[in-house]
Amino acid sequence: MAESSLKQSFDTFRAAEDIDASALLAGAVGVVFLLTALTSFVLRLGLEVPAIVGFVVVLGYGWYAHQGLTAKAVTFLMTVSTVLILGMITVFLVLESLHAFRLMGVNMLVGMDEPVTVFGVTVLPGLGNFWQPSSATYSLVPAMWGTFVTTLIATAVAAPLGVACALFLAEIAPNWAREIVKPGIEILAGIPSIVYGFIGFTVLNTYVFQNFQTPSQGSFFLVGGVIGVMALPTVVSVAEDSLDTVPDSMKDGALALGSTDWQTMTSITLPAAFSGVSAAVLLGVGRAIGETMAATVILGNTVGLPQPLYDVFGNNVTLTTLIASQYGDAGETQLSALFAAGVVLFVTVLFLSLTSLRIEAKLKQELSGD
Amino acid sequence: SGDSGAGAEAEAGGEASGSGGEGTGTQGSSGSQSDGSPLTADGSSTVYPITSDGAAVWNSNPPADDEEYWGPGQYDIDTSENMADYWGGLYGFSSSEEGQPPFLVNVGLSHSGTGVEKVKNGQVDIGDSSAPVEDELPDADQSTIDKFVDHVVGVDGQPIVVSNEIYEAGVTKLTGDELRAIYKKEITNWSEVGGPDREIQAVGRAEGSGTDTAFRANLYGDAQAEMSPDIRKGQNQQVATLVRNSDNAIAYMALAFVGDGVSAISLELDGKTYTPGENLSDKGYPLSRDLHCYTYDGTSEKESAFLRMLISDYGQTMFVEPNNYFVLSDARQEEEMGKLAEPSN
Amino acid sequence: MSDAYDRNLVESESSTYQRLAASIVGVGILAFAFALAALFDLTAIDATFVGLSLSNLLGVGTTLVGLGVVGLGAVSYVGYVETTPDRSAGLVPAVLFGLLWFCVAGLVVSQTFGFGALVWLPAALLVGAGAAGVAIFPREDIGSTLPAGAFALLVGLVFLTNVIGPDWAWSPTDFSATFTPKIVVPFLTVLAVLVASWAAGKAYDDFGARGRQTGAYMLIALNALGILSVLVILVAFVVSKGIGPLFEGFSVGASGIDWPFVQNGNQLTNDVNGVFPAIVGTFWLVVGSVIMAVPLAVGAAVFLTEYAEEGRFTQVVELATNGLWSTPSIVFGLFGYAFLVPRLGNSTSLLSGIFVLGFMLIPLVLITSREAINAVPDEYRDASAALGVSQWQTIKSVVVPAAMPGVITGVILGVGRIAGETAPILLVMSGSPFPSKRQAPNVLDISFSFTSSFPFVDASLISQEALLNSASALPYQLYAIITAGVGQSEAFGWGTTLVLLLVVLSFYAVGIASRAYFRNKLRS
Amino acid sequence: MSETTSKAQTQADAQTGQQSGGTTVEGETQEELREEWVQYEFDGQPAISTRDVNVHYGDDHALHDISIDIPKNSVTALIGPSGCGKSTFLRCLNRMNDRIKAADVSGEVEFNGKNIYDKGTNLVELRKRIGQVFQSPNPFPKSIRKNISYGPRKHGDIDVSLLSRLLGRDDSDEEDELVERCLRQAALWDEVKDRLDDNALGLSGGQQQRLCIARALATDPEVLLMDEPASALDPIATSRIEDLISDLAEDYTVVIVTHSMQQAARISDQTAVFLTGGYLVEYDDTDKIFENPESQRVEDYITGKFG
Amino acid sequence: MSETTSKAQTQADAQTGQQSGGTTVEGETQEELREEWVQYEFDGQPAISTRDVNVHYGDDHALHDISIDIPKNSVTALIGPSGCGKSTFLRCLNRMNDRIKAADVSGEVEFNGKNIYDKGTNLVELRKRIGQVFQSPNPFPKSIRKNISYGPRKHGDIDVSLLSRLLGRDDSDEEDELVERCLRQAALWDEVKDRLDDNALGLSGGQQQRLCIARALATDPEVLLMDEPASALDPIATSRIEDLISDLAEDYTVVIVTHSMQQAARISDQTAVFLTGGYLVEYDDTDKIFENPESQRVEDYITGKFG
Numbered sequence A: 001m002a003e004s005s006l007k008q009s010f011d012t013f014r015a016a017e018d019i020d021a022s023a024l025l026a027g028a029v030g031v032v033f034l035l036t037a038l039t040s041f042v043l044r045l046g047l048e049v050p051a052i053v054g055f056v057v058v059l060g061y062g063w064y065a066h067q068g069l070t071a072k073a074v075t076f077l078m079t080v081s082t083v084l085i086l087g088m089i090t091v092f093l094v095l096e097s098l099h100a101f102r103l104m105g106v107n108m109l110v111g112m113d114e115p116v117t118v119f120g121v122t123v124l125p126g127l128g129n130f131w132q133p134s135s136a137t138y139s140l141v142p143a144m145w146g147t148f149v150t151t152l153i154a155t156a157v158a159a160p161l162g163v164a165c166a167l168f169l170a171e172i173a174p175n176w177a178r179e180i181v182k183p184g185i186e187i188l189a190g191i192p193s194i195v196y197g198f199i200g201f202t203v204l205n206t207y208v209f210q211n212f213q214t215p216s217q218g219s220f221f222l223v224g225g226v227i228g229v230m231a232l233p234t235v236v237s238v239a240e241d242s243l244d245t246v247p248d249s250m251k252d253g254a255l256a257l258g259s260t261d262w263q264t265m266t267s268i269t270l271p272a273a274f275s276g277v278s279a280a281v282l283l284g285v286g287r288a289i290g291e292t293m294a295a296t297v298i299l300g301n302t303v304g305l306p307q308p309l310y311d312v313f314g315n316n317v318t319l320t321t322l323i324a325s326q327y328g329d330a331g332e333t334q335l336s337a338l339f340a341a342g343v344v345l346f347v348t349v350l351f352l353s354l355t356s357l358r359i360e361a362k363l364k365q366e367l368s369g370d
Numbered sequence B: 001s002g003d004s005g006a007g008a009e010a011e012a013g014g015e016a017s018g019s020g021g022e023g024t025g026t027q028g029s030s031g032s033q034s035d036g037s038p039l040t041a042d043g044s045s046t047v048y049p050i051t052s053d054g055a056a057v058w059n060s061n062p063p064a065d066d067e068e069y070w071g072p073g074q075y076d077i078d079t080s081e082n083m084a085d086y087w088g089g090l091y092g093f094s095s096s097e098e099g100q101p102p103f104l105v106n107v108g109l110s111h112s113g114t115g116v117e118k119v120k121n122g123q124v125d126i127g128d129s130s131a132p133v134e135d136e137l138p139d140a141d142q143s144t145i146d147k148f149v150d151h152v153v154g155v156d157g158q159p160i161v162v163s164n165e166i167y168e169a170g171v172t173k174l175t176g177d178e179l180r181a182i183y184k185k186e187i188t189n190w191s192e193v194g195g196p197d198r199e200i201q202a203v204g205r206a207e208g209s210g211t212d213t214a215f216r217a218n219l220y221g222d223a224q225a226e227m228s229p230d231i232r233k234g235q236n237q238q239v240a241t242l243v244r245n246s247d248n249a250i251a252y253m254a255l256a257f258v259g260d261g262v263s264a265i266s267l268e269l270d271g272k273t274y275t276p277g278e279n280l281s282d283k284g285y286p287l288s289r290d291l292h293c294y295t296y297d298g299t300s301e302k303e304s305a306f307l308r309m310l311i312s313d314y315g316q317t318m319f320v321e322p323n324n325y326f327v328l329s330d331a332r333q334e335e336e337m338g339k340l341a342e343p344s345n
Numbered sequence C: 001m002s003d004a005y006d007r008n009l010v011e012s013e014s015s016t017y018q019r020l021a022a023s024i025v026g027v028g029i030l031a032f033a034f035a036l037a038a039l040f041d042l043t044a045i046d047a048t049f050v051g052l053s054l055s056n057l058l059g060v061g062t063t064l065v066g067l068g069v070v071g072l073g074a075v076s077y078v079g080y081v082e083t084t085p086d087r088s089a090g091l092v093p094a095v096l097f098g099l100l101w102f103c104v105a106g107l108v109v110s111q112t113f114g115f116g117a118l119v120w121l122p123a124a125l126l127v128g129a130g131a132a133g134v135a136i137f138p139r140e141d142i143g144s145t146l147p148a149g150a151f152a153l154l155v156g157l158v159f160l161t162n163v164i165g166p167d168w169a170w171s172p173t174d175f176s177a178t179f180t181p182k183i184v185v186p187f188l189t190v191l192a193v194l195v196a197s198w199a200a201g202k203a204y205d206d207f208g209a210r211g212r213q214t215g216a217y218m219l220i221a222l223n224a225l226g227i228l229s230v231l232v233i234l235v236a237f238v239v240s241k242g243i244g245p246l247f248e249g250f251s252v253g254a255s256g257i258d259w260p261f262v263q264n265g266n267q268l269t270n271d272v273n274g275v276f277p278a279i280v281g282t283f284w285l286v287v288g289s290v291i292m293a294v295p296l297a298v299g300a301a302v303f304l305t306e307y308a309e310e311g312r313f314t315q316v317v318e319l320a321t322n323g324l325w326s327t328p329s330i331v332f333g334l335f336g337y338a339f340l341v342p343r344l345g346n347s348t349s350l351l352s353g354i355f356v357l358g359f360m361l362i363p364l365v366l367i368t369s370r371e372a373i374n375a376v377p378d379e380y381r382d383a384s385a386a387l388g389v390s391q392w393q394t395i396k397s398v399v400v401p402a403a404m405p406g407v408i409t410g411v412i413l414g415v416g417r418i419a420g421e422t423a424p425i426l427l428v429m430s431g432s433p434f435p436s437k438r439q440a441p442n443v444l445d446i447s448f449s450f451t452s453s454f455p456f457v458d459a460s461l462i463s464q465e466a467l468l469n470s471a472s473a474l475p476y477q478l479y480a481i482i483t484a485g486v487g488q489s490e491a492f493g494w495g496t497t498l499v500l501l502l503v504v505l506s507f508y509a510v511g512i513a514s515r516a517y518f519r520n521k522l523r524s
Numbered sequence D, E: 001m002s003e004t005t006s007k008a009q010t011q012a013d014a015q016t017g018q019q020s021g022g023t024t025v026e027g028e029t030q031e032e033l034r035e036e037w038v039q040y041e042f043d044g045q046p047a048i049s050t051r052d053v054n055v056h057y058g059d060d061h062a063l064h065d066i067s068i069d070i071p072k073n074s075v076t077a078l079i080g081p082s083g084c085g086k087s088t089f090l091r092c093l094n095r096m097n098d099r100i101k102a103a104d105v106s107g108e109v110e111f112n113g114k115n116i117y118d119k120g121t122n123l124v125e126l127r128k129r130i131g132q133v134f135q136s137p138n139p140f141p142k143s144i145r146k147n148i149s150y151g152p153r154k155h156g157d158i159d160v161s162l163l164s165r166l167l168g169r170d171d172s173d174e175e176d177e178l179v180e181r182c183l184r185q186a187a188l189w190d191e192v193k194d195r196l197d198d199n200a201l202g203l204s205g206g207q208q209q210r211l212c213i214a215r216a217l218a219t220d221p222e223v224l225l226m227d228e229p230a231s232a233l234d235p236i237a238t239s240r241i242e243d244l245i246s247d248l249a250e251d252y253t254v255v256i257v258t259h260s261m262q263q264a265a266r267i268s269d270q271t272a273v274f275l276t277g278g279y280l281v282e283y284d285d286t287d288k289i290f291e292n293p294e295s296q297r298v299e300d301y302i303t304g305k306f307g
Ligand SMILES: Nc1ncnc2c1ncn2[C@@H]1O[C@H](COP(=O)(O)OP(=O)(O)OP(=O)(O)O)[C@@H](O)[C@H]1O
Pocket: D057, D060, D062, D080, D081, D082, D083, D084, D085, D086, D087, D088, D089, D100, D102, D259
């Protein structure tokens, strides 16, 4: 797909400008140089510098002789490199994780410590242990469960409060209030996760420990709450944007029929923007899933499942904290298992993001009235 | 344009490592004497206080008349040079600028597993570890293990600590069996060991940390023994903070981190009681362990210069003792010195 | 024209009924404030005021609120005041009330009286259904006040009778937590007050459509206020903790400003240790990733908006952009750790950090730049084309300059975000947790000399050394304090937090302000 | 807002009017201009009377001292060149201007003997009784049926909520009746009767506009404001809407803004001519305006000499 | 694109034309319609001649077989109801339609004896010589001076770059001269001569539009295309622009689209009347068109019977 689209874009590219032989030659040479540099970097051949110098020389010639064309080619290359970066990350993640997946098979994703049986039938295999590098046993189940629980709590915080705040900003707030709250929300988005982590580690952890008398410091409950607050601004701003896309004429129509503002919001604006608002929540969930530092610092990071499963005061591990707490001393296999965690994270978040993108596109289409 | 340099450097390193050997000119991962690249170390949070304090003084390179941190004349050292200039000078390193050390020392912090991984991968010059490399890298084959050069810079008598509340409630001593049971989740309430009716928060260090490895090896007799603490923290300092902020915690850690609100308790093993501050340095204390600075593929002059400083009487007095660790005996000191490259001047 | 007909069109002055509703909300707010104070340790739950313990006092408050709300409903129901209630409170309140009362009954029967599921489940279902029924069948004025008021009343009485008092505690078997009065009393108070105030808000505007609006607005405005106060409290807390360490030893003398926390590194000889190397590290990190990412992202944005046809290719790019945007930072870190670090000198390095943060910056800048370039009116392009100017010239001299404000804003906001990133730095860049001033990366290394060998000049602008060695950065410095604060006081951490916040938030403030400025300029 | 413009301000306005209107108001002063149309007398009751309505958008004085009486059960057309304030004036009549932050309205608008700008006016009630149809059709993204019954449902006149359906006391029959009646009135019934539950956005522009009219009728308003309701439509759809408006005038008071003089001439009973700057220049029977206007400028405008 | 429409297609077009134009083209066939204006003869040379120009927007056939000769140094007006294709036709003359993805042009447009739709046409050069002024003023967000000199600078005729200034060989004097000349021609010089370095966005709408005209003049075009250049302006600004256009006709060939018949009558020498569906119905001397049009439909249109 990428290839054919590349070709397509190259064709349109060629059709649009008259390319003479010298330009074509220079372009080809430039591309060769660039590919050499890239290959050399990936394979560690040590040819990057001459290749890059060569490319810059060709670029200089191109700029001098065919500025417009060169500019177009360069911006095209820049676009391609964006795609390449994501491609590189994806391919590399998957490649690195293959070893662990090969080793553990599907157990990587479903393996339990004790086998789970339903009416005597084993539905989930038991590995004896979730995560034991010394015996090369790896299962992401505890980390995925931890991510699930914290994300659920975070969503329970961020979704209703975020959407309500978006409604406030988009529909209810008088000007002066909006001008205070809106930048406030944006600034809230800017607070680095490690700051939450520091406060979480020094203040909140102790607070929860003392007042909930949990057996150990750090809990999914606290992490979920903190990353919920961290995901809030994302939900608010995306949801507000989508509420804003509901045309005023639609709202005017409702008001002119004598419905109250609140009725207009609940029966016209929110339903019309529903897909956008859900996209906002999805993006917020994505943020929450990917949150690392605060969780790492607060959580206990023991690889296991809380007992019982829904004990939100459990103190185990999430996908992100698993990586952050173990990457350093991981041997080859363990690192590969961590990459598997990265793949699960990456795929989940990418899926959420793409879904929300589609939903938003759908919203636009709906509102434009097909 | 930085890439080529990187490649070149890596290559040079690779080449040099081929020649291997001990104390022969410029080998190991450090470059030539004129190259100002820093000496890097990473790993154990237990060893960190020693190497980091050493590096701190090294990097600030105090002059000979500095009584507090340098002060030649005290340890059979007679020089008018600055601290780092003196130790570096032994191997022909000299600083390009007055007051600057001949090279900087960067000491990172994680835990032992990271340290040995990084030194093995050539990412740092020195890998700090508070457990032997064999225990840290159980999967590694012997030829890899053999390439590690072990430099012991101090000894830790790993203490068992509890939160103040627990200590004050009378839990000042545990037996080995009790301790083992606690970390196996067989004892979960302090009342079972004579304390208040409060759940035990069993704090552990991250798997792969030397403290954890050594603890398991020494207490259960197997570095991979199964153990299920309630919470694992990456570094000693986090453990200390956690224990201080809790009222029900127990933890094993490095001596350097015992302090306010983190009370060390006595441990009774095989009928003998080991009490912190009294006899943890005893040979028989099973939790005591060596603190290692590993180099890989021989020890370069650069590495030797810094390690020699740590192992010397000066280093032991300045950086090991103040951190509550036990200094090397004269014999061991001698032995460790022998593993370093010969000073060229 | 009947009287009622006219009264609909024009409201009467505020009535006693409204004043009553308002004062109920007022009492609620008071209880709310005390509950928060207890929650935030500003006062203890067993502190006594006017001879009452705080939990009793909160009991009095919630009881009053509960009684008042029930009263409001009753007064309206018997027709003592004229209101405009609907036939029923509606399905949503009914479900919520049902759930609330289900929980209340379930907890009381199972936890207080200790019955098993066989007893508590039916009991809870019964009570929940009853509450839902009260919301559904009677008129709205009863339906929305009675379940709410009764809940507040129950909470109040429980506090007043010390059933839940300062010495109460509850350890549910399935959760490894114990709920203490310090948490439970304020929580119940807040819940009761919110529910009751919502009902009182409805009553204030005579129920019906307008009453519902008032009730809902109250909660929503409170929510916005709450979110805002999270920010304010957070920043104020950090400032109050960090301002001291930040300015320790600060002096302005003849020789200029002496600001140890900002100008020093960590050194044994320092009186006051500081975060200079981390500041420098963050600076170069930001500069480096901007140099790397911004041209790339803006170039790509130009290509996508000006040259590319909508199609497969743009879709792939869009996917990539969104993929990069949403990729968790730890995944970037992992990638950098295993892919970049071995290729860039095989040690954690500033350069790896620059690359990884650059990768993270690309989508942030690309998306905003694309929007900014798209927002440049087509008229400019048409005008330029009609003057016989080529496309590239048009882009260069009209489109990009016009999009510049948007691009710059995007860059600033993006930089604000990456400047606070920790996870990737931790993996690919960090070295000494507490570097000395000398360990601050010295990236600029301008020298020029002639040599005898090819290429006959030895020029350097940047120090390869500094790029290829580990460096600190503010977020990592903070992380280091958490993990390795050996001999460091917590105060050092708060000082670092404050500096980090100041740096990041000023990027955001400047970004937001410049966007507002350019928007206003565009509008006028 | 609710205060009557003080005398000082009126004078100030008049002055500004003279200054800024200098290019268009030639020779005549505001005072004179007003004399021309204040005279308009009609039989029967006014549905709405405005007194000295002024609107500012920030510093921009968009309407100057508009005072007219709009007769009941008739069609009143507002015409004038683009930007002269027709829409602004229309929006004053049901306070939809409140939704525009920059708009500042002063003066009085009397509806049923009450000034709607008085404090405490119930906007919801007001807009229920003065309906509005917008320039471009704006159906809700819901079914046709729900579009029609939206108003009555929100006002609690019809209850077809899930709850009432569960309890078996829903007003579905009333709803069906209402939907049919309104769609018939808006001459849309035959076209959509088989697809009442389809999304209204699937209708053509002309159908959508008639749906919006039907939707406005469903709340049973007394006055119907229409802002260029046919401007987005083709000629056939336009003529249907024009027929519809003429029919509606039997039961409703209709005020319509149009940019087409022909349209005004065809369907309205009286016409108000606004000119650039926000001045009402002439207000009279439509026939009079088109055949024999008092003011030279109105004549110029109508014969297409400018605009 | 450059191929002449084949005969088969022409017939097909004619058919579609009849069908879709059914509501407007009454009784007359396309063939007959074309007869009416092909006759138009004038003294002097044509600046631009079009032959059978057809434009499709996707499936929408927006222009049908337009063939006219536009005389040099005169003002040609294009009038017709909204959507009849005036703007589309204008954009054919300098290939600005190339910028609209959906637009597909066939037929020939001869300029200086060359078909501009031939392959290899240098669009940059073409547009330099056939300038265009748009409906709403669109100055660049730069200083007035830079707006004027934008074209010449990009073409390399004037070099005031930093480099050339450093080398002391910049054309600042030439630039000043050019700016003054063009602004004078556009009758804007006196109003802006003291603030040439102010941002052009600070000018009023009318001034901006004259600036755009001046900007177009700066590249020294032979033909000037104007698409409703006064539609966004007030009457005073409009009359200034009209005066300007009349003046320009001495040196330039001006083609202007206008929605105001009065304007066409005032300023143009010849007028082409388009009617709905994209048909050119009549093209003749302006006086002839307005006083004695051949076609009944043109007469209807001009007297305001429809549109
Ligand atoms: N929301 C607004 N903010 C600021 N000024 C406005 C606003 N709406 C209208 N105006 C200004 O008020 C004046 C009158 O506008 P209005 O829309 O009422 O004119 P109109 O007669 O309806 O014109 P048209 O026939 O073009 O619809 C205009 O000058 C316009 O620019």
